[in-house]
Amino acid sequence: MNKKILIVEDDVEISNMVKKYLTKEGFDVKTAFDGESALKVFSEDSFDIILLDLMLPKINGMDFMRVIREKSLIPILIMSAKDSDVDKALGLGLGADDYIAKPFSMIELLARIKATIRRATVYSKEKSKGDNDKIIIGDLEVDIDNFSVNKHGKKVELTFKEFEILKLFIKxxxxxxxxxxxxxxxxxDNYYGDDNIINVHMRRLREKIEDNPSKPKYIKTLWGIGYKLGEV
Structure with missing residues (x-):
């Protein structure tokens, strides 16, 4: 069965161009030109990935993502002409899986889409195995099988990427x-030195699991080197 893509883009020319290319590549593509109609299309069908512009009429891209993330972990790839750290931080912080700046090449877009869908598929298969793997670290209880984290007995809402990063350190x-x-x-995927993606995800993760994000105890920064799980 062909993978299904929802393109949410208010520029009709760009939307049609991307749809035509992806359709030729074997994808089943639907489009929406504003956030309001996109939510309607999303509620009526199932998709493997959403390609989302940030500057949308009626309901903007940020608010659209907030609504989607309340009900789904579907991969979201932001495509926006506003290639600023602010937009990246806001978008990725709300649960986007990747970001591509306009103008982009169709070859790069296709590679990003395939990689994002592949990661989500692998995660889904791993989750279905049901290894009932629970790990206690400090005040956190991490349930690998059920994709959940509790702190002091209260659930911590993490995005897919945030959970994967935490799991990476814990394991x-x-x-x-x-x-x-x-x-x-x-x-x-290959790393091209864009620290922003890692920085945003790490900051958001720390805001959710640390008592004091500016003095983290779970994920320590080793300046000039990287990160390491703290001795909690």
Whole structure:
């Protein structure tokens, strides 16, 4: 069965161009030109990935993501002309899986889409194995099988990427991870030195699991080297 893509883009020319290319590549593609209609399309069908522009009419891309993340872990790839750290931080912090700046090549977009879908598929298969793997570290209880984290008995809401990063450190307690290694492992893609993606995810993760994010105890920073699980 062909993978299904929802393109949420208000520029009709760009939307049609991307749809035409991806359809030729064997994808089943649907489009929406504003956030409101996109939510309607999403509620009526199932998709493997969402390609999302940030600057949308009616409901903007950020608010659209907030609604989607309340109900689904579907991969979201942001595509936006506003290639600023602010937009990246906001988008990725809300649970986007990747970011591509306009103008982009169709070959790069296709590679990003395939990599993102592949990661989500691998995670889904791992989760279905049901290894009932629960790990206690400090005040955190991490349930690998059920993709959940509790702190002091209360659930901590993590995005897919945040959970994968935390799991990476917990399962490798004595290992130091560079940003390149984290990116290669979690995103399963080559690292080109864009620290922003790692920085945003690490900051958001720490805000959720640390008592004091500015003085983290679970994930320690080794300046100039990378990160390591703290001795809690």
């Amino acid at each position: 490798n307690p004595n290992r130091v991870f560079t940003k390149a290694l984290i990116y290669n492992t979690i995103w399963q």
